[in-house]
Amino acid sequence: MRAIMIQIVTVVGALLAGLTLAIVINKARREMSEAIDRRRRALLEPAVFEYLGAASSKPLSGYLPKRLSRRDRRLVEEILLAAARIVKGDTRDRITAALEGHGSVQGAIRSLRSRRRFKRADSAEDLGLMRSREAVEPLVALMNDPEPEVRIRAARALGIIRGTTSIRPLVRALADPSRWSAIRVAEILINVGAEAVDELLAAYETLPRHARISALDVLGRIRSLRAIGLMKRCLEDPDPDLRARAAHGLGLIGDSGTAPDLIKALADREWPVRAMAAKALGRIGNPAAIPSLREAMKDRQWWVRANSGEALRGLGQAGREALIDIPFARHMAVSQLEEGRIIEQSVSDLTSADPERRAAAIRFIDRVTASARVDERTRQAAEATQESVRRALGDVLKTPGPGDRGRP
Secondary structure: OHHHHHHHHHHHHHHHHHHHHHHHHHHHHHHHHHHHHHHHHHHHHOOOHHHOOOOOOOOOHHHHHOOOOHHHHHHHHHHEEEEEEEEOOHHHHHHHHHHHHHHHHHHHHOOOOOOOHHHHHHHHHHHHHOOHHHHHHHHHHHOOOOHHHHHHHHEEEEEEEOHHHHHHHHHHHOOOOOOOHHHHHHHHHHEEEHHHHHHHHHHHHHHHHHHHHHHHHHHHHHHHHHHHHHHHHHOOOHHHHHHHHHHHHHHOOOOOHHHHHHHHHOOOOOOOHHHHHHHHHHHOHHHHHHEEEEEEOOOOOHHHHHHHHHHHHHHHHHHHHHHOOOOOOHHHOOOOOOHHOOHHHHHHHHHOOOHHHHHHHHHHHHHHHHHOOOOOOHHHHHHHOOHHHHHHHHHHHHHOOOOOOOOO
């Protein structure tokens, strides 16, 4: 028994010693490889940067040593990809040409067929940095990959490469049954910007419902005037979600000429459409919407009243006057005035050295208090300010306002 135990201990000790030796050797090899990489990189980087900064058409191979080892080729590719993340303009085009001539683009395209999904995803990301048109078709094919992460990396790469042939599959990808994927594709299209607008407009009628909603959201966030015609038509769509999204998009674009269409949408039978129309009118800032927004403060839905009040608050003095004069929805009107710190500012102006400013503040406080509504936040604002303001506010509140005359 003792002999068996000695053998077991000996074997375990040998295994541990072997494992330790393997770790030490592996670490030494890695450190040696990294040291060689640093030395070779120090020799190759100046040549690569000289190529990137040159005005001549001489290819990268003319700046590098005649014979490159496998290690050197890998390091050159790493240097170029690192530079591709930060440079713009002609220098970026030179990087693309160098990577194509270096064989990096072709190698990454071959890696797209790897059985390992992480390698496919990484290769797609590298191709995006390379920005080579040769990669468009392989990346489009990769949009059908069974792995969602691979598809998203391919979509992001196509968004970086841009161009009609690379944007079109991104538009089609909005119809992806995975909502999360569709949201990420929409973000990619938004980053593409104006170049995506024409493709979105051309494909809109062929997209399924949920993709149309995403397309309207993308067009609104890109803020292209070319999308206004489509969004106006969508305000008449039978689908209330599309009508609401179109109203929101028109607000993001911000063209004051769309105010009549949005004013009409304030009377929509569905409250989300009315709420989005009110919000959009506030973004556009067209004073012609004030009467309609004032009327929308009667809406039975809180969200419509809230957006209408916020829109009026943002429409300058005329909008604020309309808020003060509203005989209904008093709580919402005063809340909007408080939220915009308008009441607080008027309270502070009660002790202003400017007689006109002080008189305007008194008139404003009179009209607010006449609505029989002074909320807790208004009282807190008064209590938190200086003593002279509190006295002035007290005098105003003691004076009967227009709405108090005739009260017992």
